[in-house]
Amino acid sequence: MLPNIDLGNGLVLGPLKDECDASQFINLHQTFTGEGAICDRLIHQKRDVTLQNFFVVKDSANGKVVSTTCLLPWVVDYAGIPLNAAMLEMVITHPDYRQKGLVRAQLRYFQNFVKERGFEFSIIQGIPYYYRQFGYGYSLDQDRAISLPTRLILESELASAIRFRLPQPDDFVRLTNLYQATMAHQQIYVQRSQDYWEYLIHAMGIPLTIIESENGAIWVGYFWGKVKDGILIMRENGVNSPECIPAILAKIKIDFPGEIQVFGNQADPFYQAVEALGGVAQSLYQWLINVPVPEKLLSRIGPILEKRLIDAGLNHLSTDLLINFYREAVCVAIKDNRIVGVENRGFVDTSMSAAEQSDLCIPPDAFVRLVFGYRSLTELRDAWPDLIALPQSRQVIEVLFPPMSSLILMPYEGVSCYCP
DSSP states (O other): OOOOEEEETTEEEEEOOSHHHHHHHHHHHHHHTSOHHHHHHHHHHOTTOOGGGEEEEEETTTTEEEEEEEEEEEEEEETTEEEEEEEEEEEEEOGGGOSSSHHHHHHHHHHHHHHHTTOSEEEEOOSTTGGGGGTOEEEEEESOEEEEEGGGSOOOGGGGGEEEEOOOGGGHHHHHHHHHHHHTTOSEEEOOOHHHHHIIIIIIOOOEEEEEETTTTEEEEEEEEEEETTEEEEEEEOOOOGGGHHHHHHHHHHHOOSEEEEEOOTTSHHHHHHHHTTOEEOOOEEEEEEOSOHHHHHHHTHHHHHHHHHHTTOSSOOEEEEEEOSSOEEEEEEETTEEEEEEEEEOOOOSGGGGGGOSEEOOHHHHHHHHTTSSOHHHHHHHOTTOEEOHHHHHHHHHHSOOOOEEOOOOOSOOOOOOO
16 A cells, blocks of 8 residues: 655645545546546556556545546557556646645655556656656657548559448457557557457447458458548557558548548558558657666666667677766666676766766756667757767667657547448
């Protein structure tokens, strides 16, 4: 059981303790965000969370819940290494209790939970700028999309063989396998179990459409999304066979003569096909990520770092690579291309010529972009001129942290359905 913390003035921070607290959590969100039903599903139906995952500030004078946060656990595949990610969500404070530092107190509580439970990083799809003041940095694409008027889609005689239908209970195994096959195009993605597919469809009611051909004899894939302002918004697709995509697009053109917007990236075959037809990229946002213990993350992805060194043929490299985050530094010990240790060195001076003691001096939010393969050293220098890499160490750093393709899908709420 997590402890309660006295914040002063009769305000107490702690996890939900009972259904009375849970009901107040839900009602607070329903009143001010209209997301009470989402909170209800998360608290009562999501199998990998308990009441301990939901945090509240209560006013002892009246017993009311006045501020909330929660932690949703995910497993993110990093080039084959599973990383435990803690998603920060449901952040809200009653208007009468704002400007009292309640969110800041909860985020400290949240980060302690993250460290104690061994999460490698935390992530949030946050409002602009706000979470940067709490150590989060914009790090990976969120909601990258491409739009195309359906009139530009080529007609296909095979479109008549394509059928769209709603999911059935016996689809869960195939959905799980197809999702895994589709995500194999990405180097960083969220793992999704059969249980979670059941939660998505039964609890959340996501607008999933199964794609079949030959009167249902062949299972082609799936997509889910909604129709808004004449646009079919395809939030996710599981179409892993490029040869089927022209017929699927032609079927969409017949059933939906308007515009299609596809979320994904250039590693996704469906996204590639829409781009090739003249699709126009839309503005995108970014996930905010915080890595509380860099040495833990680097140790966890050690096998991938070793593989990169070996694949690069660096001739049995042995070195101590010092990565300095200005307030603390981490030493990665490498012997014969093997990671033999990752140690936090605490504060290491970077003033004047002392910076030459470090192989890489990098602000923490720039490092998150680097370690997740979102930007190269050269690209990061544009926004972080205080990023300094020793010339003799640059090649090793670039080998260890190359660009990576990532698609982070963390759905926990449903939207209206399109299934003609």
